[in-house]
Amino acid sequence: MWKGNSLIDVLNIDYPIIQAGMAGGVTTPELVSAVSNTGALGNLGAGYMTPEAMVQSVKEIKRITNRTFGVNVFVPQNPQATEEEIAEANKWLEPYRNELGIEQEPTPEQDVALFEKQIEGLMTEQVPVVSFTFGVPTREVIKDLKKEEIVVIGTATTVEEAIINEEYGMDMVVAQGSEAGGHRGTFSGAFDDAMIGTMSLVPQVVDHVKIPVIAAGGIMDGRGIKAALALGAQAAQLGTAFVTCKESGAKVQHKEAILNTKETETVVTSVFSGKPARGIRNSFIEKMENGEGHHLLAYPLQNTLTKDIRKEAASQNRPEYMSLWSGQSPRLSTSQSASSIVESIVFDLENEKM
């Protein structure tokens, strides 16, 4: 039974359903507010957004909903790359740029103060919920947000990472299983060791932290949410399920790809961003993975290098060169509206009989 669990109370939502704050334009203000208006928790994926764009989207969301919503941000890391490494990484991307007619070679730059400015914006806007991926911020950042009565949610892919999140003061933690689409949230230990299936990860995390656990990875419908609750989670987070919905800002080729993919056709790859992420296998992944000794820059530098390729591939309708993030349950994807997705799940939940 989920009714009246502490997570529902703290977030002041009606149902234990959370729409993942996916970066890259998927989580439009329309999607976030549509989800929140149903009584679930919508999240803006602000990972790659400028503070200005993020604040503008937040204001837009506030216009369309007065329910709780959240914003997801990426805990920064600032890797350095030498001119030689950048040239080497660009060399491997040249064939795709040539094929797509991209002349300008990007220089990997990043705003090292981005995260700090995002946090300022979130506090100024009094965003109700802020979630983090790729690690935990400083205790000061967490303390500042909590002082503003902002609920903070962390991401863990192992029991140890969940314990770290609790120890740093997170109010809740997302347990991201290996089925999950998009980037792995792993921040402590090796990525390969942190590929734990949701069925295994959730109960082991629940046994080791006192804060509410949110299950993520492979969950698409009422069956998955009931399973997550049975495992001891207080809510489930769905990403891929919302990528294909009407209000999603995902590229049409991305939506089509998920709707037509089998469970055996996703892979975890670092070729797009420099960090492992699960998406639908395509020729960019295959060629880059097989490129002998090909060089990738660390995240987020590699991401800036492939950005123009992904963008141009989309506008030229070449999905084989796009990042088609998806979890392992694409056969369960639908193109209904965000509200119908939540409503059909709620219908199953209200009917507790298995």
Added chain:
Amino acid sequence: MWKGNSLIDVLNIDYPIIQAGMAGGVTTPELVSAVSNTGALGNLGAGYMTPEAMVQSVKEIKRITNRTFGVNVFVPQNPQATEEEIAEANKWLEPYRNELGIEQEPTPEQDVALFEKQIEGLMTEQVPVVSFTFGVPTREVIKDLKKEEIVVIGTATTVEEAIINEEYGMDMVVAQGSEAGGHRGTFSGAFDDAMIGTMSLVPQVVDHVKIPVIAAGGIMDGRGIKAALALGAQAAQLGTAFVTCKESGAKVQHKEAILNTKETETVVTSVFSGKPARGIRNSFIEKMENGEGHHLLAYPLQNTLTKDIRKEAASQNRPEYMSLWSGQSPRLSTSQSASSIVESIVFDLENEKM
């Protein structure tokens, strides 16, 4: 709700709990009958057993229980290896044989008629349930078994494999998620593509077959079984959970290793048998995996080559050279008796409140 689902009726058991038929001496007649006596389904793992030893164990099980039990067998494959390949594979194992003082170098032999003789024995003994791993047998074998009113259960790691099992006439199918310990049941397509988490695999399989689905992979307690039922499975199969129990025939070092392992410490490797299997990382796996260009024979030939090493390592108390099969939920393992494991799960099931 699970009571009175068709699987329970067909198997004439009381609870939707199945003890996996693990090969290699884990599933002693005491374990199988203890599980069946509780009203769950115990299974003898006869994969590597001679027909004589299998029949002897079956007779022993019948003496201790009059409830339904099953036997698991391996669908055979008969790979060939040249003298050169065998010599090459043995070369990589030499250091371990030397360290353990093993003088005799084994020649990989297999009884190509083993499976046929096992099936004969199972029919003569009128074993109530026969389950298969590593593929589907011929339609004739399935027809013969069903003529004897033996329930046949297949194993699938993808939706496609589940459909093949149903199409061949299996009465039920186990959906084995990537969390599962021991050998991957994959028999169609690439092993890497068939690493689907249980949370994703089960509902997608349930949507594509009419026969009852049994969830396997990462399930250790009542939470996991409730989750499996929520996903649409009619029962759950537990392997690792029973390896550490009192009646298990697993080596003491194997039990201890599982009881002291974290969820991040298992890997899928082919170095022991020639087929991918999930077990606890140890130095044999690390050295063999890192051995540049090391040569492995195909399953089951590689298994016969490493048998003496695993056996001698156990008797010399050298777990670093043993195959320590485990799923991804070792933190949930306990050393209680088989009956207490089933009883505690049933207690949770009877108490449907989540």
